[in-house]
Amino acid sequence: MTPKVDIEAMRRTNERFEPFCEMISVVPDEDHEFTFSAKDNLCAKGFQARAGSRILEGYRPPFDATPIWKMRAAGGLLLGKTNMDEFGFGTFSTNSGYGIPKNPFDPTRACGGSSGGAACAAALLPGHVALGVSTGGSISCPSSFCGVIGMTPTYGRVSRYGLIDYGNSLDKVGLISRSISDIERFLPVISGSDPKDPTSCCQPRLDLSKVRKGPMAVPKECLEGLTPDVARTFDDAVQTLKEGGTEVDVVSMPSLKYAMPAYYVLATTEASTNLARYCGMRFGVAEREYAQHFNDFFSKTRSESFGDEAKRRILLGTFCRMVGFRDKYYLKALSVRQGITKEYLDVFKDHSMVLSPTMPFIAPKFDEIASMRPLEMYSADFLTIPPNLTGLPHISLPCGYHSGMPIGMQAVAPHWEEGTLIDLGKRWGTTFAYKVPEACQ
């Protein structure tokens, strides 16, 4: 069974919404069973892998990332690479070097980020599954803004081999789709130990039939700072769950307030080392003025080719690990992460999942984003950061609409228990009516 691929329709969609930074131009002869896309920070043979950054212009990886290889081996046709914030640095996919994806429900609004192109493609292309990557919420956020389902598996569940690093202790490859059955179908495909990525080698076998029972917990800390429409929509969703027989308790998780700073310290310190390699030699942008001193050569390339947010995060991350600041920021953040994990595990003792809205507001308009300060943007991730920081699997499900724009809720399960989240997605799908954007044929 080979699903038909309409390249022309894809091209038209891309002109209007820009989910892709690179697309196939002809459909290959070989049979395929399904089509998929990959976020641009996943290496795939036959495509550039630029991670949304100008500094990687021209980098053609000589190997497939393991999740891409597995999807291809399962019969997938890779349609293209999706736009993203440079190296994953952003909440709206506006820090992209190769096109800013537009929200499928309203092209004057953002898709969210950093897997914005992935969520956009999943919302607009029929029968499409998108490989996304989350470091601090980059699957949940755009899924919520684009009205699709975003599954972020446990850290280490899916191999990161071939993923261009942002924060190595935080990065997770996951799935975005309109349909929970796609998530259920493809999660086992991309999961599993990979000898090329040690962090994937200590996982128990994925067992989707294992489903946790018990009440869900809503941390009261996650109900502060929401816009009224999100608060009301989430309330209604909780009501619907209760009516469906699920118990929902409000709990307190006081350590969640440390998650945002701890996350930004860890993510940027790791990123500042990962991005040190981009320098005008070996791959990506080539400097070629070899008569310069190496410091000038490196500084020139880096200053010219990194975007604004990349520079900001490199500076922040470099600072947080420098002598004199390392203990206060880096080491402290590592130990705070342990504390937050412990608090989650305590909640999981008598609750099956932790539930909250995914984002505190609906997808903003591009002109609203332009006036936001960096700290404001960082703070917008306060709901998606905690499970990401602690490596816990989570799913974002559309749970309502306001002014025609989707609103998402996010459920978090204990490590390795993705089955519980998929079960919730399936149950939710029987009572909730998903909307499809008009632009989708």
Added chain:
Amino acid sequence: MRIGLEVHLQLPTRSKLFCSCPTNGDAPNTSVCPTCLGLPGSKPVLNRKALELGIMIAKFLDCRINDRIWFSRKTYFYPDLPKHFQITQYESPVGNDGHYEHEGKRIGIWRVHIEEDPGRIKRVGRSGEEVSLIDYNRSGIPLVEIVTAPDLESPEQARAFIDQLVTELRYLVGINVQDETSVRVDANLSIGEERVEVKNVQGLKNLERALRYEATRQTKVLDAGKRIVRETRRYDEERKITLPAREKEFEEDYGYIGEPDLGEYHIGQWARETVLKETPFARAERMSAELDIPRQTARQVVLTSGSLADLLEKLCKEVPSEKALQWLLGPISSNWGALEKVIDADGGACVIDIVKADASGSITDSEAKIRLQKCAGVKSEGTPACASNPDMISMVNSFLDAHPEVVKDLRNNAKAANSVIGHVMKETKGQYSSKDIVECVKKEISKRV
């Protein structure tokens, strides 16, 4: 004078520390992969053998083995470092707080850790205008770094210390130091209060020279009533002097962070279960006492090769140690190049037979020596032991086939074999000893009888 050393040695593995590239890359950039080139998307995976060797070295140096260890990223920018961070160990080396006996002196070992080597840079172009050409075959080669306390008291002692250490490590874990220049050392030396570091000295000869120069320089500074400045210097091999390290734009800040791509390793149990071979110096002591031979001689034998020492121990079981030494230091040593392989293959049986025969007086001195040379010559080409040499066997058999009467005669008269022996000796122009031919003939005839 106080001298402390940071000694870097290559660990003898077949593949690199974090990727499977062979360690014997020759032409530039022929042993490279995405990981050791730092390509985006690549990941490191630790080589078990490298960690095992690190544990053995730390244990040998009597270190406290850290049960939980991890790797760290040391970030700095240089064209030979593909990721612009080196994966090394920072807070949690394989071992800490060890010591090492050197000529009766206890040298403190502060830490033993493993790390990856950067690539190699070739500078080309006019001086001052040099650009770099980089070979990443070295990138990711596993190194062990051994850091000593400032317990060494002279440049000569520092050199002798590393020399002994390297010798023992070669024996213990097969560290391969083809020439002394492959040892890379950072040394610190203090005469007064302040210590001066001399970075990146290649080879022991240069180390001794650099330290001597530095000692003299510091003495002069102090004699002139001035103060020593705490600084980092480099050794100029051509001018044979130390110089302040090139004024850097600023001090690099390595900003160490843990390496999350590798996770952590629990090596306590592994280290406890690791049994170390007896080291050459310890073995020399023991052999000297057990075999009643001079200590210097024992060291000389042990350091030449482990199998020579094995042979000596075996010989001493069969013949008086004087006789054994006479053979070992004389004809065996002079034929050692050829004999070593033979002895590794047959456990020394061939040589031991000859020495035994000599000691019992059943063969003459010169006959013994000829037999030894034959043993070395024939066997070094990889042919099997004399009495089962296929050439000789087929020669004996074709003679016997052609002369069935000899076989018949042999049943009554042992002397009849002489005609066979004479024939083979003539055909082989004395290449085999008569004893070997007799043995072979007897064996072949017995098959026919």
Added chain:
Amino acid sequence: MSSLEKETVVRVARVARLRLSEEELAKYGKDLEEILDSFEVLNSAPSSESYDFNPIPVMDVLREDEPFIDIDPEELMKAMDTYEGYVRGPKLS
């Protein structure tokens, strides 16, 4: 930390090999200050003595010492700027 010294920002930029204009220094300096201020809450968080580098246990993952070459190094070199097999790089001094 209430104010981030300008020299500190200059130093961080140099360590990170980023060349910043005066305006950029001021802009990033101000952003960093604001962000670092928001990190002050970490001081009140309980600390533990130990720390892990991964959110899940990643332990004792090793590879056997068996050399092999998966991707032809010649192919890898084709994508780089080389001279007689060496990768070209900038001046060292």
